[in-house]
Amino acid sequence: MNRQHVLKLLNPVLALLFVNQIVTGMSGTSLSHEAFEILHKGGAIILSLAVVTHVILNGNWIKAQYFRKRNHV
Numbered sequence: 001m002n003r004q005h006v007l008k009l010l011n012p013v014l015a016l017l018f019v020n021q022i023v024t025g026m027s028g029t030s031l032s033h034e035a036f037e038i039l040h041k042g043g044a045i046i047l048s049l050a051v052v053t054h055v056i057l058n059g060n061w062i063k064a065q066y067f068r069k070r071n072h073v
């Protein structure tokens with residue numbers, strides 16, 4: 001699987017993980033303590049790893065947009 005394929009899979013997974021954080025974070029008392037630990041705390045760890053992977057895979061774009069040398073005239 002090349003970079004593009006990984007990103008194509010990773011991006012929707014990132015979106016789902018993010019929605020999971022919002023929904024479980026706002027669930028109040030409707031989730032048991034154990035379910036919250038698994039879904040919200042566990043989700044946070046997986047989300048963090050997915051974000052780091054996403055930034056690494058988009059490293060070239062980030063460098064090109066923010067760190068490219070400009071031609072001074």
Ligand code: HEM
Pocket residue numbers: 018021022024025026040041044047
């Ligand atoms: C990117 C989004 C989020 C991430 C990465 C995240 C991550 C975390 C983590 C790691 C904890 C566990 C802290 C601990 O060790 O006790 C936590 C707890 C919690 N989060 Fe989130 N969270 C996110 C979004 C939200 C949102 C949107 C809400 C609610 C609006 C929320 C509500 C809570 C609550 C109520 C707790 C329990 C706090 C406590 O220990 O009493 N979170 N979150």
